[in-house]
Amino acid sequence: MARIAYFDCFSGVSGDMVLGALLDLGLPLDGLRNALGSLAIDYGAVAADRVLRAGVSATKFRVHQHVAAAAHRDHHHDHRGAHPHGDDHSHHHTLAQIAAAIDQSALSADGKARAKRLFQRLGEAEAAIHQLPLERVHLHEVGAIDSIIDIVGVVHGMEWLAADKIVVSPLNVGGGTVECAHGTFPVPAPATARLLQNVPIYGGAPATELVTPSGALLVTEYATEFAALPPLRIHSIGYGAGDKNFPRHPNVLRVVVGDAEAAASTEEIVVLECEIDDMNPQLFGPLMDRLHGSGALDVFYAPVQMKKNRPGTLVSVVARPEDRQRLIGILFAETTTIGVRYRDMRRERLEREVRTIATPLGPIRMKIATREGTVLNALPEFEDCARAAADHGLPIKEVQAIVTKAWLDTQS
Secondary structure: OOEEEEEEOEOEEOHHHHHHHHHHHOOOHHHHHHHHHOOOOOOOEEEEEEEEEOOEEEEEEEEEOOHHHHHHHHHOOOOOOOOOOOOOOOOOOOHHHHHHHHHOOOOOHHHHHHHHHHHHHHHHHHHHHHOOOHHHOOOOOOOOHHHHHHHHHHHHHHHHHOOOEEEEOOEEEEOOEEEEOOEEEEOOOHHHHHHOOOOOEEEOOOOOEOEOHHHHHHHHHHOOEEOOOOOEEEEEEEEEEOOOOEOOEOOEEEEEEEEEOOOOEEEEEEEEEEEEOOOOHHHHHHHHHHHHHOOOOEEEEEEEEOHHHOEEEEEEEEEOHHHHHHHHHHHHHHOOOOOOEEEEEEEEEOEEEEEEEEEOOEEEEEEEEEEOOEEEEEEEOHHHHHHHHHHHOOOHHHHHHHHHHHHHHHHO
16 A cells, blocks of 8 residues: 655745654654764754644754854855745855765665755756856855755655655745845745746745745655645654744644555546537537547536526536646637636546457457446447447347346356
8 A cells, every 4th residue: 555645835845844744753863863964064963842833733853053163154144035944044065065975974875866966956946047057156055054954854854754655735835025145036036936847836824935945845856746635544644843933824844644545546637617608509519529639538518597598508628737728728719708717626536447358249348447346337338339239230228238248247
């Protein structure tokens, strides 16, 4: 049975929040210290405390820097923005220095490769924003001591978690502005926004930065998919705290771990709808064909009574989320509607397969639907039955009965 970890980012995400949630789930702090302590970076000590965030108990991961590291931080300009989750942007290191330190760490070979790839991605995001070669980028985020600890620590923690699938919710990025080394920017900050390309995000309360670059980097690295909470049987929940304690808004990352429910196949879908009362009825047939040909999972029409008591047609299209925009374009191009509604949904499907069985009328395909290995539906393919009926001069319903009996005989 698949082990799923669901990252509920209703209050954003940062590297220290991920580590806090993993520690809350049971990641041994001593094991984390061993993994971090082998790094050739003089960072200081790490600790974990129990805190309350808007009444929710959570684990706060902390870094206590050595005096030398703190003095180095104070000697430089403070590049930190308004980071409610605690990512520090001081004490810079180059990518080469970080890679060399990772090679001396206690991470596994796969963990070392992943950690170096994460820092490479972070550096590439900064380089792209500033239009500079990678080796010339001033690595505000990459070189921060806290970020090095967070990222390497999470790599160790995710290996410990050993989830088969990581599902991440849409990310609440917060709102307002953030102070960066190059000025004031709207949330999400430039590096964060670049790392979140093709990721579902939304702006929400509180009006501050909720997703940091390290948080964006980590969830995009590990996410198997971005979706709502999937069906699962929960066996543990971890809460990782951010620095700030917002009133009436728990500043925590919730990680839910459980076993996937295997009773049915579950998938994300989107349902598109529009009503039409002024279109030539002859156009509905070609419309359905084009929608199906462009990826629609299902298309159906229903009669409705519309404004001014005019009869109309409700057009409903079931589709995959990634096909939404293309199918909406077809509805606007091929119909007279001026608006299309859509809503995201989940659906469960029986496991389906097609089997060809031998019958007195020749080979006929059967559509078989099962749940947990039990056959719940078995229907002959209509086109095959129609062809056999024409070949043998029989009514289609008689052919269906013959084929169904042949199928039942194979099950006895």
